[in-house]
Amino acid sequence: MYVTFSTEYHRFNSIGSAVPAVVPSKSGPVRTIRSGAYLYREGDEVMHVYEVIEGVLRLTRLLEDGRRQVIAFGYPGDIVGFPSNGRHHTDCDALTEAKVRPYCSSALEDGTNNPHLQRALLEAAFQEISAMQDHFMMLGRKSASEKLASFLLTLCERAGNGLDCDDRITLPMSRADIADFLGLTTETISRTFGQLRKAGILRVEHIYTVVILRPDALRTTARGDDA
Amino acid sequence: MYVTFSTEYHRFNSIGSAVPAVVPSKSGPVRTIRSGAYLYREGDEVMHVYEVIEGVLRLTRLLEDGRRQVIAFGYPGDIVGFPSNGRHHTDCDALTEAKVRPYCSSALEDGTNNPHLQRALLEAAFQEISAMQDHFMMLGRKSASEKLASFLLTLCERAGNGLDCDDRITLPMSRADIADFLGLTTETISRTFGQLRKAGILRVEHIYTVVILRPDALRTTARGDDA
DNA sequence: CGGCAAATTGAGGAATGTCAAACTGTGTGG
DNA sequence: CCACACAGTTTGACATTCCTCAATTTGCCG
Numbered sequence: 001m002y003v004t005f006s007t008e009y010h011r012f013n014s015i016g017s018a019v020p021a022v023v024p025s026k027s028g029p030v031r032t033i034r035s036g037a038y039l040y041r042e043g044d045e046v047m048h049v050y051e052v053i054e055g056v057l058r059l060t061r062l063l064e065d066g067r068r069q070v071i072a073f074g075y076p077g078d079i080v081g082f083p084s085n086g087r088h089h090t091d092c093d094a095l096t097e098a099k100v101r102p103y104c105s106s107a108l109e110d111g112t113n114n115p116h117l118q119r120a121l122l123e124a125a126f127q128e129i130s131a132m133q134d135h136f137m138m139l140g141r142k143s144a145s146e147k148l149a150s151f152l153l154t155l156c157e158r159a160g161n162g163l164d165c166d167d168r169i170t171l172p173m174s175r176a177d178i179a180d181f182l183g184l185t186t187e188t189i190s191r192t193f194g195q196l197r198k199a200g201i202l203r204v205e206h207i208y209t210v211v212i213l214r215p216d217a218l219r220t221t222a223r224g225d226d227a
Numbered sequence: 228m229y230v231t232f233s234t235e236y237h238r239f240n241s242i243g244s245a246v247p248a249v250v251p252s253k254s255g256p257v258r259t260i261r262s263g264a265y266l267y268r269e270g271d272e273v274m275h276v277y278e279v280i281e282g283v284l285r286l287t288r289l290l291e292d293g294r295r296q297v298i299a300f301g302y303p304g305d306i307v308g309f310p311s312n313g314r315h316h317t318d319c320d321a322l323t324e325a326k327v328r329p330y331c332s333s334a335l336e337d338g339t340n341n342p343h344l345q346r347a348l349l350e351a352a353f354q355e356i357s358a359m360q361d362h363f364m365m366l367g368r369k370s371a372s373e374k375l376a377s378f379l380l381t382l383c384e385r386a387g388n389g390l391d392c393d394d395r396i397t398l399p400m401s402r403a404d405i406a407d408f409l410g411l412t413t414e415t416i417s418r419t420f421g422q423l424r425k426a427g428i429l430r431v432e433h434i435y436t437v438v439i440l441r442p443d444a445l446r447t448t449a450r451g452d453d454a
Numbered sequence: 455c456g457g458c459a460a461a462t463t464g465a466g467g468a469a470t471g472t473c474a475a476a477c478t479g480t481g482t483g484g
Numbered sequence: 485c486c487a488c489a490c491a492g493t494t495t496g497a498c499a500t501t502c503c504t505c506a507a508t509t510t511g512c513c514g
Contacts, residue, residue, distance in 0.1 A: 063450075069364040082353050084356065108346070121349060125309075125356060128356055129309050132359045132363075133359075136298055137296040139363060139410065140296045141295070174492070174493090175493065176492085187471075187472085190494050193494095194495085207492080370501080371502070401460070412504085414504085414505095416461095417462050418463080421462080
């Protein structure tokens with residue numbers, strides 16, 4: 001099993017957006033998803049919205065020709081599965097064994113019955129929109145090193161308060177996932193990790209474990225104040 | 228004055244997302260915004276959420292070093308100004324004279340009083356999230372010509388049923404706006420327009436007016452099935 | 455008609471992508 | 485327990501797309 005990530009409030013560069021825990025009323029029993037299993041797929045009718053309790057989910061979208069975009073990573077505290085026209089618009093699978101709390105989406109139809117849930121979801125959706133706006137800037141206007149540095153910093157914030165010490169980041173996703181999240185290729189991710197390593201900014205302890213040696217330098221890189 | 232764009236239901240490549248008209252209760256009087264004037268700025272406390280009635284708004288975000296990302300264009304039927312932590316996270320100004328209908332955001336706090344408004348906003352937010360997911364794919368994984376073609380097609384859908392005939396698109400935004408929306412430069416936009424023109428796919432009748440000569444070819448280009 | 459901002463065009467360069475090869479680590483079966 | 489196999493990662497050489505900078509051109513408004 002993987003580390004358990006903290007369920008903290010969060011507002012930053014979109015790896016999904018965390019929100020204060022949704023009110024428990026109308027939630028189903030916690031559901032466990034094996035690593036690699038799908039929670040839902042694009043086009044599925046939306047029956048539930050899910051709060052991630054533990055583990056990490058991956059939301060992806062595909063183009064007909066196979067190009068892929070990772071839309072977000074769902075960390076504990078995130079809400080995933082927002083419907084649009086009653087359907088899911090991404091695939092969602094688990095990068096690690098994960099636990100989610102389902103909220104029946106039909107409860108939304110009759111908002112009068114469930115103002116608290118509705119309010120919480122609205123807040124979650126707003127957070128998500130804000131996080132996605134950050135990600136736009138990232139995808140559209142940042143260089144490879146800025147993207148990777150920003151991404152690592154965001155992971156630090158989200159995952160940093162778990163079992164890991166503050167500057168040791170566990171990456172539950174592959175290089176390809178990072179690439180598809182940042183709009184780059186795996187080769188570029190790999191080379192950019194190499195640059196950060198050579199600059200003494202981080203150490204790749206293990207493929208899935210990165211230690212941030214110079215957090216300030218990483219922040220500088222993320223802003224593009226250097227090179 | 229500019230053309231009036233239709234207020235139609237819509238779900239596509241994010242230029243903002245249209246939603247069925249929000250219930251009129253708790254809405255303020257329609258407000259008119261001069262071309263170029265700001266509706267709100269990043270960091271402002273959110274007092275209202277707005278439904279675009281007429282005209283076109285521009286939502287932008289800036290990086291400290293001046294890099295800009297156009298987050299969305301707000302067309303009639305779109306809801307703009309979703310709060311996150313009670314604040315606006317983009318600037319919003321008008322590309323044309325515009326009319327908006329404000330909805331008091333405090334009405335959201337006491338959801339019990341206004342389930343219909345809350346429900347409508349939730350739906351709008353979901354639409355927005357879906358549209359933004361499309362835009363992710365666009366920013367992260369599409370080439371310049373695919374981006375521009377997709378963008379024009381989306382405008383067609385949104386603006387095509389207004390005063391203009393179906394394949395004549397009025398662009399209320401500058402080349403720089405398009406570039407900042409698509410994550411490109413004005414030069415690339417210009418050159419890409421040139422390519423589409425040379426390919427006989429469209430005619431640039433006027434800087435702000437484009438006629439689509441071969442819609443199918445444009446769709447093909449948008450998907451990247453060519454070249 | 456002149457002036458200015460926006461758009462276009464051109465030449466050259468930088469960043470990232472592509473393709474191929476080598477490497478690493480992990481799990482499996484002998 | 486070791487060797488092998490495989491998937492994922494890294495590295496290298498090269499290609500391509502898009503960007504940058506500069507020069508023109510266009511369109512708009514006084």
